[in-house]
Amino acid sequence: MKKAKLPPALWILIAMVIGIILGYMVFSSFPDKKTAAEIAGYIQIISDVFLRLIKMLIGPLVFSTLVVGVAHMGDASSVGRVFGKALGWFVTASLLSLILGLIMSNLLQPGHNVGLPLPDIGASANLATAKFTLKDFVGHMIPRSFAEAMTNNEILQIVVFSMFFGIALAALGERAKTLISAIDELSHAMLKITGYVMKMAPLAVMAAMAATVATNGLSILLKFAVFMGDFYISLFLLWGLLVLAGAAFLGRRVLKLLLLIKEAFLLSFATASSEAAYPKILDALDRFGVKRKISSFVMPMGYSFNLDGSMMYCTFAVLFIAQAYDIKLPLSTQITMLLILMLTSKGMAGVPRASLVVIAATLNQFNIPEAGLLLILGVDTFLDMGRSATNAVGNSIATAVVAKWEGELMSESEAAIHNAVLDNSAPA
Template sequence: MPKKLPAAAYILIAMALGIIVGYMIFSNFPDRKSASEIAGYISIMSDVFLRLIKMLIAPLVFSTLVVGIAHMGDAASVGRVFGKALGWFVTASLVSLVLGLILANLLQPGHNLGLPLPDIGASANLATSKFTLKDFVAHLVPKSFAEAMANNEILQIVVFSMFFGVALAALGEKGKLIVEGIDQLAHVMLKITGYVMKLAPLAVFAAMAATVAVNGLEILLKFAVFMGDFYLGLFVLWGALILAGYVFLGPRVLKLLVLIKEAFMLSFATASSEAAYPKILDALDRFGVKRKISSFVMPMGYSFNLDGSMMYCTFATLFIAQAYNIPLTLGTQITMLLILMLTSKGMAGVPRASLVVIAATLNQFNIPEAGLLLILGVDTFLDMGRSATNAVGNSIATAVVAKWEGELLPEDEADAFAHSLDAALPAAVPA
């Protein structure tokens, strides 16, 4: 019997087919309006897939996080894990921002661009007022849990779930029945996730075909230097993240990278970190991370640990300044970095959040917002790399926090559990 192809291979094939079909449409329908209309119909599948993922995220985060916190036992344990995770996230964010700043200064992607610059008075029509520290802190606490669930506000769901989980743990035996019920809900959501993930290759095909049909591949040649420099920066960042993982996890970090390859490609092809969330949870289970850690750290990471997006913020901001020949002193760049460190923490759940953060930063430093129009055409291609990097960063962060907490199964036990999942045996998720 021929060996079945792994799921990652189907995603890779779907990406290649999507690019071919998309380029055929782009070549045969040079009118952008016609190509966009066709792409709109093609992208229905990827839109439905992403909507199905978004449908699952809120109940999945709530159920897994509440059960995980309840299993931790007390508020002190929750606070300790929160502190360790936040410490990693802040450090990783700082490294990502600094890397973007250093590489943009070294590579100078905006100099001698050879492209017409948008008029300085043009606007990118992005709302920037919401990115203030005051609004972010106020936004942390939900006015209504139902509203937070309905709007997929991950950070607000995390805050409520923390209170709920700690309260359940404090109830002891009285809360045991509720914990068991929510645990069953988590397993139901994971079962539904399995069904939804069967559509992943079709969604990847549609997303790639629609993107290439509208933009073509020629646009990549026009921005080859900028995109090449940015992806070089992402490679450096991946190296830094893997090295950090190696320091704490040893050679085992390479096994984690193999386990998350499908999640990596899925987030890359769909340009969505959320699309990979269920797959990363599954990969962390197989790696040996106990669910009470992964269900807590992963949702936090989606709000605080967007490494690829962070690097893009400094890189793109300096690119635009260089394109308009606006010199920025070292002091100004450091101030910009510190501001981005704060404002970028509200990225989660905001469409094209990186662009919104960059627009707000450009305004504060009198750099033309019109510069965003330069990169809008290739932003989807850049977002693919950012999203995939976010997936890598959150996976490594979760595994490291689990190791720190002593909640990472030994390699042989993790392998045995992974085999039980593959064989569809009735094995429980490590609590």
């Protein structure tokens, strides 16, 4: 008789609680911030190793799964059709996220009477603030070399190269059969390694939470309670809108998808990294019935074009800082800012604090003090948890919907049979 195993998602929840307790013990035992930060640094080694291992896998995993997926689509017109549908969803979801952030920050006014000393206007957050141009975006999207894109983990550049490579293999037909088979084997090898790495996820979650609380304590949450509360209320609304949009196409099955991605959701929340959840989301989509040729194509695109939580945070944070310094932004300026953010946020990496660079550039363009970023840096990790988890939800729903549009989503009965196959082939 088999022993009942705790679900992985429950292990992650337990790890989060233990991490908070451990972190608070360090914070209260070592009042000196330098000492606490030093201890937190050693604790964080575990989560840093985990995230590095994930980053080590992301490039080869995206390349191998995407090339095979595109090659199996058959021709460039099929790739173009899926690309168009995915991009249409991403643009709509991005616009919705930005507008919601703008509406909620105007409605809730989190920056008014913030009750905290404002950083000096001349202070710098030491983040890149170069102005964005279309030339920069196109230059960033096209890789100078595939090796450089893989070395720097530039997902968008890897996607561009992989699409060309996959289309070329599809055009070669039988001549490319051996190469496609070899790359397919590579993807399975990468997924096997991913399985090994994921076994340390609860430890990484515990370390990440412990390090965060040990450095900042829990009292910082009280100081920023209004700002954080307003932001999470806005996130809950965004989750609701994303789920409703998914339900419009997937029906009640969207609830099944949410159950399947709960582990990925908690992992991205606890580590404040969308990338950490990527392999888990791929597995969840497999189990939901999304065919791999769709998920391996749409998911990497989503990590560059569909970071819904990060995008909403951009408008919310910029307006919070403007309100804190009592800078009035007319509606026309806010709409201009929204449209600029629509472009600057594309290609934003799904890694901790990447959105801060985009916010810094936006503040610079609209003459809002960059020093305002110093206001939110202390709690940014806690905010990053929510927006990273939102990115995971948004990309999962987007991929499932595109699969449905393409007729590449298995029925519930087919998905159940596929699940049984996956369970039988999984390592003990």
